[in-house]
Amino acid sequence: MKASRFFIGTLKEAPADAEIVSHKLMVRAGMIRRVAGGIYNYLPVGLRSIRKVEAIVREEMNRAGAIELLMPSVQPAELWQESGRWVKYGPELLRFKDRKQSDFVLGPTHEEVVTDIARNQIKSYRQMPVNFYQVQTKFRDEIRPRFGVMRGREFIMKDAYSFDKDTEGLKETYRKMYDAYVRIFTRLGLEFRAVAADNGSIGGSGSHEFHVIADTGEDAIAYCPTSDYAANVEAADALPLVSQRAAPTEPLTKTATPGKAKCEQVAEYLNIPLERTIKSIVLATDNEGAEPTLWLLLLRGDHELNEIKTAKQPGLADFRFATEAEIVAWFGTPPGYLGPLNTKKPVKVIADSTVANMSDFVVGSNEVDYHTTGVNWGRDLPEPAVADIRNVVKGDPSPDGKGVLELCRGIEVGHVFQLGTRYSVAMNATYLDETGKPQPMVMGCYGIGVTRILGAAIEQNFDDKGIIWPEAIAPFEVVLCPMGYDRSDAVRERADKLHDELMAAGIDVILDDRGERPGVMFADWELIGVPHRLVIGERGLKDGKIEYQGRRDTEATLLPVAAAAQTVIDKIKAALAH
Known part of the structure; x- marks a missing residue:
């Protein structure tokens, strides 16, 4: 990819309404542009990162045995009335009428629609377990959309829905999805924590949230440093701090x-x-x-x-x-x-x-x-x-008895639920068991906020120059910055050759052939957050050297011209292997 054939829309200043780092940097880096409150265009740089997140999500969902489909954004009100959520979901559910005055909603989630598919398509226990997933746009009419993609109204989400014949089957599917989520967030290169959570408006019997750890996170997480216990503060068990009541010693x-x-x-x-x-x-x-x-x-x-x-x-x-x-x-x-x-x-x-x-x-x-x-x-x-009606605090005993609790902030990017029969009973989604008797399907649902991951990753990885992407979701893995590409044949030939070598090795590389001054070039790519940079200049080429600098490096290093491409390839492979 050459920059002259790509769209780079960087800005020096963030808009006045940008409150948090990720919002400011996504706008300045040319990733998003606001259309309306909580609704954004995703420009080419931003879309490249979105597609990389989606690819990892799809690979791991497929690996876990889930099957992709696509359901409509517009959903008939009757399905929501059947489930009981037409009223319960509240004003975040955008309701509207078509030209025939029929009621519809713009889907914030798809439990009702997928349950309708299951009850019409699954007849026997022999057809289960099955786990459907999609990557699709959702809409939730937030009362106060803010923080860019972190709390927008329209967003891209991966949502999956499993159907099992019994609770034991659900637990096994849930474990597979939990493990898939661990692999997804590990591959994305994020520091995250899985925590026990409240089910909220989705319903069900048990759930876990996946949080990217960041000081700007909206959610408080309680965890035990000496064990595996972790829970959203909303759901964390607060044990009694007085073990046994003492006898009275004072008068009333x-x-x-x-x-x-x-x-x-x-x-x-x-x-x-x-x-x-x-x-x-x-x-x-x-x-x-x-x-x-x-x-x-x-x-x-x-x-x-x-x-x-x-x-x-x-x-x-x-x-x-x-x-x-x-x-x-x-x-x-x-x-x-x-x-x-x-x-x-x-x-x-x-x-x-x-x-x-x-x-x-x-x-x-x-x-x-x-x-x-x-x-x-x-x-x-x-x-x-x-x-137990209180929030836990730092220093409380861990509910698992293995230490004391600490608190940190997190950004929720994924949630897995054991729904049970909450929707299948309400919507009469049944199957015939081994004896020929109808039984309600046992459901689970599993969501990942694809576009929210971008904001969360930035909140965890930035400096005063801009974004610092993990390799797996950077819009480009390597940027080539030639000094005088339009003036020096030697620089142009070497830059083109490096570009072709990296492309042939499957590296996502962009060559900045725009003819910008070095300071402008460097500032743009540091703002965008490309993990690796190679600078090709006439003076360096005369000495047989190319300048390399990783996005997190404080200083550049010189590489032999012949080894530059392979050195960067090895660095990228090593980073993706972690």
Whole structure:
């Protein structure tokens, strides 16, 4: 490839709306251009990297036994109504009508469509297991699209859907997909971690997210450095930090705490550790034709509520935070001095598992400017319902008992789910088993954000000059930068010969024959992030040398002219082998 026959659209400045590194660099490197909020054109440089990601994904999916197909982006509403997600999915589902006033959606995912294929095409247990996949454009109407391709509305995704006859079969398929994902992200050259996750709107019984580790990641990940445990903070188990409840040693005492509405303020005022205070959070669930049910959730003062875990508690699937008027009506005081003692109306109390083992703790007195100290379960309060409803924090014991937890940030680029019969039952996707009886198909689904991988890779690999691509997904593996290509026959002949040698060896090479000044050439290719650069100049050729510099190298090195091509080929092969 010669640069004069390619399109290079680099920019010196990033657009004002670019908030994170990957967005800025993808625009400046000429990879993407905005069309509308969260919707982008992928220019030739960007598309080359996308196609390389897709190729690796396809190779590993095929290797794992999945079969490629292609489903439509536009999906009829009836399928979503059958599954129950027409309403449940929410406003991210873009709904529209055709000219006949029939309802359709622009697909954010394809569980419904693929289940429809399966129920019409799979009749017998002999046809399973089967795993269909596609690489296709999706649309999710994000309320606030941002961060370029990291949270866009339109994006390219690889989604796969497996059908097994039983749970054991699903587990085996799931293992194969999990292993395939490990191979994919390893081949992409990314530092990643697989973590246990919440299933969210997809549903199902178990899942893992694959995160690229980056400081700018939106997701918090809890992991144990001394074991294999890792989980999204949304799903990480928070073990009790108090192993056994101690006997009461203090009297129940109502204590003035003027103007101290936060646990931190109360702890400082009373000169006690923050860990002895209790944080009260009031939720409500609505009852048709009656007043709402109010719930009082109790956390240790230094902990935070995990809303994902909370929504899984019996009766709290559709919770909302109580209004101030409701809080005053049930507790007799506005927020800041709330507690489980002497409420005006009955509330349902749930104590986090750490709180349930505490003694002599401090709660609000349900009276402005007062807290109650020396509070104990059993003696002063009835035993509460107990649940894990908090986020883990650094230093918590690892749930596998093999160390303590650390936290890091990650960018989700893949997710695998054990769906079970969530969709097959709702949509009557059955097969005939060995006895001739109909059984629901057992499903799994497996997604990879292809375009998001580009942003995640950049967030993990950049410097002040631009992108630093892993070899496997760089738009070009090698750039040849001839000094005076249009003026020197020797430079042009050697550059063309190097280009042809590398092409013949299967190397993705571009020769910059644009006639730009060296500084402009170097700046463009460092911004674009090509991993390897060879500089061909008359002076070097007279000495039998060509200048080589890897994108991560701080200095260039000189190579013998005859060995330059093979040296770069060996470096690329070595990098791809890791």
